[in-house]
Amino acid sequence: MITAQAVVYSQHGEPKDVLKTQTYEIDDENLASNQIVVKTLGAPVNPSDINQIQGVYPSKPEKTTELGTSEPSAPCGNEGLFEVIKVGSGVSDFKVGDWAIPANVNFGTWRTHALASEEQFIQVPNPEQSKTRGKPNGLTINQGATISVNPLTAYLMLTHYVKLIPGKDWFIQNGGNSAVGKYAIQISKLLGFNSLSVIRDRPNLDELVSELKALGADQVITEEQNASKEFGATIKSWVKETGGEIKLALNCIGGKNSTGIARKLANNGLMLTYGGMSFQPVILPTSLHIFKNITSSGFWVTQLLKNNEDLKKSTLNQIVDWYEDGKLRDAKSIETKFEAGGEKQLHELYIEGVTNSSKGKQLITF
Amino acid sequence: MITAQAVVYSQHGEPKDVLKTQTYEIDDENLASNQIVVKTLGAPVNPSDINQIQGVYPSKPEKTTELGTSEPSAPCGNEGLFEVIKVGSGVSDFKVGDWAIPANVNFGTWRTHALASEEQFIQVPNPEQSKTRGKPNGLTINQGATISVNPLTAYLMLTHYVKLIPGKDWFIQNGGNSAVGKYAIQISKLLGFNSLSVIRDRPNLDELVSELKALGADQVITEEQNASKEFGATIKSWVKETGGEIKLALNCIGGKNSTGIARKLANNGLMLTYGGMSFQPVILPTSLHIFKNITSSGFWVTQLLKNNEDLKKSTLNQIVDWYEDGKLRDAKSIETKFEAGGEKQLHELYIEGVTNSSKGKQLITF
Numbered sequence: 001m002i003t004a005q006a007v008v009y010s011q012h013g014e015p016k017d018v019l020k021t022q023t024y025e026i027d028d029e030n031l032a033s034n035q036i037v038v039k040t041l042g043a044p045v046n047p048s049d050i051n052q053i054q055g056v057y058p059s060k061p062e063k064t065t066e067l068g069t070s071e072p073s074a075p076c077g078n079e080g081l082f083e084v085i086k087v088g089s090g091v092s093d094f095k096v097g098d099w100a101i102p103a104n105v106n107f108g109t110w111r112t113h114a115l116a117s118e119e120q121f122i123q124v125p126n127p128e129q130s131k132t133r134g135k136p137n138g139l140t141i142n143q144g145a146t147i148s149v150n151p152l153t154a155y156l157m158l159t160h161y162v163k164l165i166p167g168k169d170w171f172i173q174n175g176g177n178s179a180v181g182k183y184a185i186q187i188s189k190l191l192g193f194n195s196l197s198v199i200r201d202r203p204n205l206d207e208l209v210s211e212l213k214a215l216g217a218d219q220v221i222t223e224e225q226n227a228s229k230e231f232g233a234t235i236k237s238w239v240k241e242t243g244g245e246i247k248l249a250l251n252c253i254g255g256k257n258s259t260g261i262a263r264k265l266a267n268n269g270l271m272l273t274y275g276g277m278s279f280q281p282v283i284l285p286t287s288l289h290i291f292k293n294i295t296s297s298g299f300w301v302t303q304l305l306k307n308n309e310d311l312k313k314s315t316l317n318q319i320v321d322w323y324e325d326g327k328l329r330d331a332k333s334i335e336t337k338f339e340a341g342g343e344k345q346l347h348e349l350y351i352e353g354v355t356n357s358s359k360g361k362q363l364i365t366f
Numbered sequence: 367m368i369t370a371q372a373v374v375y376s377q378h379g380e381p382k383d384v385l386k387t388q389t390y391e392i393d394d395e396n397l398a399s400n401q402i403v404v405k406t407l408g409a410p411v412n413p414s415d416i417n418q419i420q421g422v423y424p425s426k427p428e429k430t431t432e433l434g435t436s437e438p439s440a441p442c443g444n445e446g447l448f449e450v451i452k453v454g455s456g457v458s459d460f461k462v463g464d465w466a467i468p469a470n471v472n473f474g475t476w477r478t479h480a481l482a483s484e485e486q487f488i489q490v491p492n493p494e495q496s497k498t499r500g501k502p503n504g505l506t507i508n509q510g511a512t513i514s515v516n517p518l519t520a521y522l523m524l525t526h527y528v529k530l531i532p533g534k535d536w537f538i539q540n541g542g543n544s545a546v547g548k549y550a551i552q553i554s555k556l557l558g559f560n561s562l563s564v565i566r567d568r569p570n571l572d573e574l575v576s577e578l579k580a581l582g583a584d585q586v587i588t589e590e591q592n593a594s595k596e597f598g599a600t601i602k603s604w605v606k607e608t609g610g611e612i613k614l615a616l617n618c619i620g621g622k623n624s625t626g627i628a629r630k631l632a633n634n635g636l637m638l639t640y641g642g643m644s645f646q647p648v649i650l651p652t653s654l655h656i657f658k659n660i661t662s663s664g665f666w667v668t669q670l671l672k673n674n675e676d677l678k679k680s681t682l683n684q685i686v687d688w689y690e691d692g693k694l695r696d697a698k699s700i701e702t703k704f705e706a707g708g709e710k711q712l713h714e715l716y717i718e719g720v721t722n723s724s725k726g727k728q729l730i731t732f
Binding site (some may be wrong): 284 | 620669
């Protein structure tokens with residue numbers, strides 16, 4: 001018997017009001033043949049996790065009494081890294097010691113352990129396995145626990161919609177300093193695409209520009225430069241030099257910021273919206289639609305990968321390879337270790353994580 | 367020798383300031399083998415014609431001295447119906463008496479006659495030919511002269527992008543009372559699609575609703591109804607009744623009006639923008655993009671058909687068939703006949719046409 005804990009909610013609301021820790025038993029001596037038992041290595045707090053608890057996110061886990069709650073409850077958390085600690089007699093894809101991530105969202109990753117069928121997980125290499133294959137690096141817990149959303153979002157937006165010609169074509173993005181923005185900069189460099197990242201002006205602008213250029217950014221400009229007609233000529237000259245076009249825009253801000261990057265697209269270009277940090281809608285001048293044939297679409301990694309396991313696996317493999325080869329840097333998280341029987345209960349740690357999310361991505365390790 | 371007249375401009379500006387009538391000779395006794403001479407039956411004033419003269423339209427004719435102007439000039443007008451009055455020895459697609467429309471935009475249709483190669487025109491049946499084929503109706507001059515833009519726009523938006531299931535699926539449009547809107551209502555009925563048209567509230571609302579329903583409109587609602595949450599339930603019940611979805615939105619207005627119809631789309635729906643009558647941009651809430659996977663694109667018949675003569679011909683044939691069979695009603699124009707040697711010069715008539723465009727579509731007949 002394993003005594004496990006999970007963070008759950010039975011009513012939607014602010015996390016501090018509705019989260020609680022549920023303790024439950026996992027009978028690891030009597031597994032069905034396809035079952036595995038995993039222990040959690042790390043599970044982060046994502047904005048979508050918070051919105052799910054608040055009840056304002058369109059994808060959410062079912063509420064059940066499976067974990068022994070008196071009311072139907074749902075476990076929190078969508079991303080996480082796990083280690084397999086026991087396998088059923090018929091399990092073929094996993095052995096004890098393997099690392100694994102949930103195959104789908106809504107698994108409920110804010111917990112110490114889980115009992116699941118093997119289909120509910122996808123294997124990723126543990127550091128020993130990477131070493132055996134001669135790789136210079138193994139995945140870190142942060143890399144494994146945050147691989148499913150941001151790196152996949154960046155990779156898929158850059159590759160799944162528009163065919164950018166390596167060495168020639170460009171993409172433009174706002175929120176160049178966001179986690180996805182930084183992955184997009186690095187991944188575009190690895191794939192040979194040119195990146196044009198728009199960021200907010202700030203006192204330490206040069207420092208941030210240097211940081212992004214160190215990640216592989218080709219050009220980094222401010223929102224004011226992007227809005228300036230005069231500066232437009234400079235952008236055109238950059239694009240002309242590579243003999244390509246700006247075929248793709250990635251928008252996570254909205255409002256005039258979305259208009260600004262859409263205006264830089266070549267004819268027939270695509271803008272993908274994956275966030276709305278300004279809480280303003282996407283705004284597109286009619287003429288961009290009609291006369292430049294610009295298309296504006298949305299990107300939601302959850303929906304895209306829902307029925308496409310092959311795409312999820314091949315994308316994951318690519319990201320894992322880059323991590324193992326030291327070619328991709330992960331966005332750092334602020335890590336807090338959970339101690340069973342320690343001062344704070346698990347849900348208290350996650351409530352703090354939600355509160356501290358404004359300071360940077362929070363990862364609870366176990 | 368034929369003495370011809372054409373309305374031309376050498377500088378962009380307001381039509382009343384820059385248009386003039388150019389008189390020139392067509393040597394119809396010495397045609398090259400692939401040439402034809404046509405006389406104009408009718409040529410309307412379209413908004414895009416005016417924008418072209420003003421220099422604010424992205425597609426425009428080249429300025430030349432071909433018509434004998436002292437400065438390089440461009441002929442005005444993009445739509446028109448012509449009758450073939452002479453053919454070169456090698457012409458195979460036309461004979462004298464045939465009706466024809468320009469194969470492409472920028473031909474310069476505001477003129478009395480034209481000398482052209484046969485490839486520059488597409489044949490449409492004259493009334494005698496329709497009669498011979500046993501059709502109940504022949505094309506009217508208005509139908510032929512206005513066939514290239516509005517009916518083709520409506521037909522192609524309804525058929526070229528989203529597969530609507532006849533009897534089940536819906537499209538929603540704003541500007542339901544516009545010329546394109548009325549064609550869309552009729553064509554959707556002919557194709558078996560359900561239409562939901564949004565119009566401005568007005569004193570004679572019932573009258574307009576009746577008019578649109580007589581054209582085949584399934585549902586006609588006001589902008590206020592479309593924006594109302596309570597009324598949303600009524601719309602949902604209409605759609606539920608047919609067992610389909612609202613898969614397509616047609617936007618010619620922009621601003622909150624574009625948001626309003628986009629909100630009614632089912633998941634994965636498409637909004638096509640073909641006009642911006644409010645001079646407001648297209649506004650799309652981020653959540654519609656991300657969580658409902660709504661796509662927003664532009665439609666410009668000129669660009670779509672530029673390199674797709676087969677699509678233009680097959681679409682034209684369908685519209686012509688419906689006109690001949692009396693199944694499609696044309697949007698009426700206000701017709702003014704040009705008399706050579708009359709009181710007003712040709713460019714004066716077109717300047718009046720531009721001025722009067724606010725009262726309804728103007729067609730000059732010859």
